[in-house]
Amino acid sequence: MSKVPGDLHYTKSHEWVRAEGAALIVGITDHAQDLMGDMVFVELPKPGTRLDAGKECAVVESVKAASDVYAPVAGEVMAINEALANAPETLNTDPYGAGWLFKIKPADPAAVRALLDASAYEALLASET
Structure with missing residues (x-):
């Protein structure tokens, strides 16, 4: 079973969000x-890119496939995890730690409340199997 930290918010497209x-x-x-x-x-x-909630904003590629990453909320990219360029395996x-992708300044800080909590995300995972 996948790890689902209780202090994060989640999207149906499998991104996580931590407030900092x-x-x-x-x-x-x-x-x-x-x-x-x-x-x-x-x-x-x-950094500086404006993102729309639910729209593609990044790509992660594995030996199996490439997959889009979707912005969980609208806002502006403040920073990216540059270490991933040389160490994508950190993902x-x-x-949930060193494998973070980017930091975003949300257009609406309350938008994170519309995301899934850990129990709702676990229910989503259970429904997918």
Whole structure:
């Protein structure tokens, strides 16, 4: 069973969100990385890019396939995890820590409340199997 930390919010497309001050840190879930397999490439949005909720904003590529990453909320990219360019496998080994993708300043800080909590995400995973 995939790890689902209780302190995060989740999307139906398997991104996670952690609040950090005025920013939101975004990554892909343990479930997503497990389905994809060994990560070999990550393409992230440039800082300053405006993102629309639910729209493609990044790409993660594994030995099996490439997959889009979707913005969990609307906002502006504040920073990206540049270490992933040289170590995309970090998405596999530490998806909720060092494998974060980018930080976003949300257009509406309350938008995160519309995302799934851990129990709702676990129910989503159960329904997919």
